[in-house]
Amino acid sequence: xxxxxxxxxxxxxxxxxxxxxxxxxxxxxxxxxxxxxxxxxxxxxxxxxxxxxxxxxxxxxxxxxxxxxxxxxxxxxxxxxxxxxxxxxxxxxxxxxxxxxxxxxxxxxxxxxxxxxxxxxxxxxxxxxxxxxxxxxxxxxxxxxxxxxxxxxxxxxxxxxxxxxxxxxxxxxxxxxxxxxxxxxxxxxxxxx
Amino acid sequence: xxxxxxxxxxxxxxxxxxxxxxxxxxxxxxxxxxxxxxxxxxxxxxxxxxxxxxxxxxxxxxxxxxxxxxxxxxxxxxxxxxxxxxxxxxxxxxxxxxxxxxxxxxxxxxxxxxxxxxxxxxxxxxxxxxxxxxxxxxxxxxxxxxxxxxxxxxxxxxxxxxxxxxxxxxxxxxxxxxxxxxxxxxxxxxxxx
Numbered sequence: 001x002x003x004x005x006x007x008x009x010x011x012x013x014x015x016x017x018x019x020x021x022x023x024x025x026x027x028x029x030x031x032x033x034x035x036x037x038x039x040x041x042x043x044x045x046x047x048x049x050x051x052x053x054x055x056x057x058x059x060x061x062x063x064x065x066x067x068x069x070x071x072x073x074x075x076x077x078x079x080x081x082x083x084x085x086x087x088x089x090x091x092x093x094x095x096x097x098x099x100x101x102x103x104x105x106x107x108x109x110x111x112x113x114x115x116x117x118x119x120x121x122x123x124x125x126x127x128x129x130x131x132x133x134x135x136x137x138x139x140x141x142x143x144x145x146x147x148x149x150x151x152x153x154x155x156x157x158x159x160x161x162x163x164x165x166x167x168x169x170x171x172x173x174x175x176x177x178x179x180x181x182x183x184x185x186x187x188x189x190x191x192x193x
Numbered sequence: 194x195x196x197x198x199x200x201x202x203x204x205x206x207x208x209x210x211x212x213x214x215x216x217x218x219x220x221x222x223x224x225x226x227x228x229x230x231x232x233x234x235x236x237x238x239x240x241x242x243x244x245x246x247x248x249x250x251x252x253x254x255x256x257x258x259x260x261x262x263x264x265x266x267x268x269x270x271x272x273x274x275x276x277x278x279x280x281x282x283x284x285x286x287x288x289x290x291x292x293x294x295x296x297x298x299x300x301x302x303x304x305x306x307x308x309x310x311x312x313x314x315x316x317x318x319x320x321x322x323x324x325x326x327x328x329x330x331x332x333x334x335x336x337x338x339x340x341x342x343x344x345x346x347x348x349x350x351x352x353x354x355x356x357x358x359x360x361x362x363x364x365x366x367x368x369x370x371x372x373x374x375x376x377x378x379x380x381x382x383x384x385x386x
Contacts (some may be wrong), residue, residue: 001307002198002225002307003221005195006225006228006304007228008230009230023382027380031196032199033374034276035199035350035373036199036202036299037202037204037302037314039316040260041372042359045378047379048380067233068233068234071286086380098316099292099298099336099337101292101295102292102294102296102298103292103295103296103299104295105230105292105295106230106295106296107195110195111195111196114194114195121232123232123291143292151208152250165233166234176376180228181227183254184224186227186236186238187242188239188241
């Protein structure tokens with residue numbers, strides 16, 4: 001059931017770094033994005049794959065983790081992602097991009113989840129630095145970095161509180177809590193939900 | 194397998210309009226979007242559901258169909274969508290939106306596909322008219338309309354030709370062809386693919 005996969009697909013930020021991920025796995029994941037919808041079928045997304053320690057380390061340097069966890073500098077050595085997929089927009093194909101990268105990222109992470117991996121979509125990226133380190137050509141705009149690995153954290157979905165505070169947080173056991181709005185808060189109808 | 198569902202989830206524009214879709218079905222689909230990733234977990238997406246003929250007719254008036262099929266005015270009566278989900282961005286929650294609507298739309302359409310439905314993400318929308326007809330408040334920005342129904346067309350994926358022509362087309366049997374780029378055209382690596 002897709003509902004089970006979507007529920008299980010939580011944004012994960014701590015991994016078992018010893019678990020290696022192959023280029024073949026990453027290609028299978030990009031293939032899911034390739035076969036997903038694209039506005040006017042233009043298919044302007046391009047992908048850089050990384051699953052070797054040297055490239056992974058370069059990408060890691062360019063990422064900012066978990067906006068709401070101010071005391072947490074990001075995953076420690078040994079808990080870092082085993083692979084990345086960098087999502088680029090080829091501006092030679094389309095000047096603007098609406099949400100193709102969101103569609104692609106969701107397909108990729110659902111596929112990763114099915115492989116027993118977990119991941120996180122990161123948009124807080126030091127783009128100039130990443131461009132320099134990976135030698136990304138000018139017409140390519142960096143949209144997202146997907147970090148992936150064997151998950152090493154417990155994540156639970158909570159219902160948002162009365163104040164509507166949506167900030168995720170970690171409890172004393174390092175369980176990661178994610179408050180989600182209720183269905184009735186996001187559907188604009190007079191239907192009873 | 195998520196790969197099978199993603200492959201089967203083709204953008205569909207002709208439906209069996211007699212097949213009715215319930216509000217309960219649409220709520221199940223929005224629930225998939227609700228549990229999908231959202232940038233900084235802000236969850237600024239809001240949803241309007243429509244599965245009654247009167248509201249469906251209003252929404253249909255505001256849509257432009259199939260950019261590349263210039264001779265085709267869109268689905269004829271009897272082949273129109275049985276339901277719609279309008280995706281709105283609540284600008285009171287976040288001023289800007291990156292790709293939350295893409296993530297949400299992909300989750301919804303994968304769920305619809307699993308229900309035996311098919312759909313299409315439409316961004317070519319007469320927004321002022323739709324706002325007026327559905328009485329959409331000013332802080333809500335219309336991002337996408339998802340049209341859904343029981344599919345009544347055959348869609349095949351082709352490999353893009355040498356010229357890289359990505360325009361979809363219909364053959365003499367009204368089979369809808371969608372040229373997709375090759376994996377090696379979208380992955381920026383020196384790996385043999």
